[in-house]
Amino acid sequence: MLHYIREGAGDPLVLIHGFLGSKDLFKDVIPDLAKHFDVIAIDLPGHGQSEVEQDTYTVYDYAKAVAQVLQHEYITEAIWLGHSLGGYIVLAALEQNIAPINKAILAYSSDLADTEEQKEKRTEQQQKIAEKGVETFVDEMIGGFFSKENIKPKEEIEIASRIAYQASEKGLILALEAMKTRPEQHGFIEQTSTPILIIEGLQDEVVKPIQTENPIVHKVQTNTGHLGMLENPQKFVEAILDFES
Numbered sequence: 001m002l003h004y005i006r007e008g009a010g011d012p013l014v015l016i017h018g019f020l021g022s023k024d025l026f027k028d029v030i031p032d033l034a035k036h037f038d039v040i041a042i043d044l045p046g047h048g049q050s051e052v053e054q055d056t057y058t059v060y061d062y063a064k065a066v067a068q069v070l071q072h073e074y075i076t077e078a079i080w081l082g083h084s085l086g087g088y089i090v091l092a093a094l095e096q097n098i099a100p101i102n103k104a105i106l107a108y109s110s111d112l113a114d115t116e117e118q119k120e121k122r123t124e125q126q127q128k129i130a131e132k133g134v135e136t137f138v139d140e141m142i143g144g145f146f147s148k149e150n151i152k153p154k155e156e157i158e159i160a161s162r163i164a165y166q167a168s169e170k171g172l173i174l175a176l177e178a179m180k181t182r183p184e185q186h187g188f189i190e191q192t193s194t195p196i197l198i199i200e201g202l203q204d205e206v207v208k209p210i211q212t213e214n215p216i217v218h219k220v221q222t223n224t225g226h227l228g229m230l231e232n233p234q235k236f237v238e239a240i241l242d243f244e245s
Contacts, residue, residue, distance in 0.1 A: 003049040004042040004069050008034025011244070012075045015041040016066060018084025018108075019175050020138060020145075020164040022048030025083065028233040036241060040073065042066055044085075046171010048163075057174050059085075059182045063093035070099060081105035081240070084207065084226065085175060091185045094194055105240060107199040108226050110207040113184040122176045129172050137172070138164040147203035147225035156230050190214050197243040199236065201228050218243065 005023060007030060017025045023041035026033075033039050043050035044062060054061065066089065070078060077100040082090035087109025093099055114122065129137045142161050189196070189212050198210050198219040206226040210219075220239040224231035 012078035013037035016082040016086030059092040067099035079103045083107045111185040145226040
């Protein structure tokens with residue numbers, strides 16, 4: 001089973017990190033969120049302290065692994081928050097009704113499938129990880145997760161790097177494959193009746209903003225890059241609390 005922590009009291013809120021992340025990406029927001037929610041923060045396979053238990057993963061496999069944690073904790077319904085890859089996992093869970101989700105939060109994520117160009121880039125990244133290792137790959141990638149206009153606090157980059165270093169080569173390679181094979185979810189976003197909050201970084205150059213006319217989908221923007229929970233944790237928490245109220 002996946003490694004996780006559980007803190008606080010209230011409605012269950014599941015935190016699912018993205019590629020190069022772990023539950024530690026949410027360390028600056030969990031204390032405030034735990035004042036309002038029963039927070040369950042999870043490490044995906046091959047990230048943080050979770051082991052790889054399969055030879056392949058899809059976003060649906062990840063969603064089922066998250067659901068297994070909730071079943072273990074006797075949680076029957078929850079709000080799911082997914083960052084980046086975590087957002088793809090939330091959409092997969094919603095689409096196939098893998099677990100009861102009363103609200104969803106997509107943080108710095110997308111509803112689009114990879115283009116052929118993006119798939120080729122991920123294949124190159126898989127090869128780079130296999131050839132150069134995790135730390136070299138992280139060092140080359142992590143700066144692009146932060147906003148360019150704002151001064152990049154060295155401490156934040158070091159924190160993000162240390163979190164990413166925890167991942168295994170296999171865990172990252174499998175995550176890249178899961179992202180390459182994920183489905184298009186724009187049509188689902190347009191039709192869903194589940195309330196969704198989109199947290200979008202104005203300076204996020206990692207993912208394209210989600211565009212939708214579905215009135216049940218709400219959007220909040222942060223003046224950050226791809227890691228708004230590190231760059232502006234207060235705004236990140238405020239967006240979640242406003243959505244829940």
